[in-house]
Amino acid sequence: MNSKYQICSNCVMDTSDPNIRFDENGVCDHCHDFETSVKPNWHTDERGRAELEKIIDEIKKSGKGRDFDCLLGLSGGVDSSYMLHMAVKEFGLRPLVFHVDGGWNSELAVHNINVMIDKLGLDLYTEVINWEEMRDFQLAFFKSGVPHLDIPQDHAFIATLYQFAEKYKIKYILNGGNLSTECVQYPMEWFYYGTDMKQIKDIIRRFGTIKMETYPFSSVLRHKVYLKYLKGVRVVKPLNNIPFYKNEALLFLQKEYGWKPYPQKHFESRFTKFYEGYWLYERFGYDTRRVQLSSLILTGQMTRDEALEILKNAPYDKNKIEDEFNYIATKLGISSDELRSYFNMPKKYYWDYKNQQNLFRFGAKFLHLFGVEQVKKRQK
Ligand SMILES: [Zn+2]
Numbered sequence: 001m002n003s004k005y006q007i008c009s010n011c012v013m014d015t016s017d018p019n020i021r022f023d024e025n026g027v028c029d030h031c032h033d034f035e036t037s038v039k040p041n042w043h044t045d046e047r048g049r050a051e052l053e054k055i056i057d058e059i060k061k062s063g064k065g066r067d068f069d070c071l072l073g074l075s076g077g078v079d080s081s082y083m084l085h086m087a088v089k090e091f092g093l094r095p096l097v098f099h100v101d102g103g104w105n106s107e108l109a110v111h112n113i114n115v116m117i118d119k120l121g122l123d124l125y126t127e128v129i130n131w132e133e134m135r136d137f138q139l140a141f142f143k144s145g146v147p148h149l150d151i152p153q154d155h156a157f158i159a160t161l162y163q164f165a166e167k168y169k170i171k172y173i174l175n176g177g178n179l180s181t182e183c184v185q186y187p188m189e190w191f192y193y194g195t196d197m198k199q200i201k202d203i204i205r206r207f208g209t210i211k212m213e214t215y216p217f218s219s220v221l222r223h224k225v226y227l228k229y230l231k232g233v234r235v236v237k238p239l240n241n242i243p244f245y246k247n248e249a250l251l252f253l254q255k256e257y258g259w260k261p262y263p264q265k266h267f268e269s270r271f272t273k274f275y276e277g278y279w280l281y282e283r284f285g286y287d288t289r290r291v292q293l294s295s296l297i298l299t300g301q302m303t304r305d306e307a308l309e310i311l312k313n314a315p316y317d318k319n320k321i322e323d324e325f326n327y328i329a330t331k332l333g334i335s336s337d338e339l340r341s342y343f344n345m346p347k348k349y350y351w352d353y354k355n356q357q358n359l360f361r362f363g364a365k366f367l368h369l370f371g372v373e374q375v376k377k378r379q380k
Contacts, residue, residue, distance in 0.1 A: 076109030079176035145348035
């Protein structure tokens with residue numbers, strides 16, 4: 001174990017990322033990756049806009065004579081909300097907008113989704129995940145001891161997305177993912193792949209207690225190979241082709257739609273708020289804000305000092321955490337003591353269970369080699 005603490009002299013990533021490397025000036029590999037692989041391929045000027053216009057034309061053509069020309073998943077967070085605005089108002093697209101309700105929507109998320117849909121005059125397709133299955137799936141992940149407890153929510157979103165694409169024969173998926181706020185990648189130990197079916201099956205087999213009969217599953221082979229290469233379904237990330245600044249987007253959405261901001265990225269789900277804000281932070285020492293703030297530093301939206309100031313405080317409210325802890329336990333149908341026992345159990349990681357990491361590693365290298373995907377998960 002690398003025991004010496006070190007923090008990057010340029011961003012705020014530190015040795016809580018077990019694979020971080022520093023150069024002689026104390027600058028980390030995330031910063032170097034940004035300069036050498038992200039920045040040169042990232043165009044938000046006329047060049048990016050021209051590339052985007054071309055794709056928008058293709059999207060419109062593909063949707064001729066159909067009810068929709070693209071697909072967009074709306075979480076109620078800033079990225080997907082802003083993208084929806086751009087898609088409809090700026091690009092003139094006709095997206096099928098869907099939302100996956102995994103049982104943990106915060107009031108803010110519901111509010112934001114409703115104001116966007118109402119103001120834009122759209123229909124919302126909501127996929128409600130069977131709660132008994134969701135709950136059992138989430139508990140299985142708690143019992144497994146791994147950090148990536150978000151997989152049951154994440155996977156449902158991805159699988160539903162591709163089910164919609166297939167059902168409505170939609171070729172283009174708009175994705176709010178963007179380099180501006182997400183150019184620094186989460187370490188693999190923190191967030192493992194949400195579509196590793198081998199791992200999911202292993203954890204369900206060991207810790208699940210009911211049959212997953214309706215929960216939507218999708219393997220990476222199905223959506224990355226079958227749908228992508230055989231059906232021609234494409235994921236487009238328009239926010240990478242235009243100037244996109246988090247604070248400006250937040251202000252714009254509030255003014256234009258009566259949208260309400262969250263205290264932290266991903267907090268639109270009450271579960272994620274608890275899990276990223278408390279569980280990962282206290283049980284594993286992973287502070288997801290480090291990654292998010294480092295992205296903002298590298299893209300010039302925040303100074304390092306501002307980020308350090310934010311990191312001085314815990315990501316959760318210490319006065320409210322006991323209530324929140326009890327709420328999560330009650331909602332999951334277990335006692336607070338049982339939830340506490342999972343918090344205190346020995347830490348496990350993705351490699352403690354069956355997994356397909358080699359397949360992902362190969363796939364990521366392959367896609368990167370062909371310039372298909374700029375930001376991949378960091379490979380060991
Ligand atoms: Zn750095």
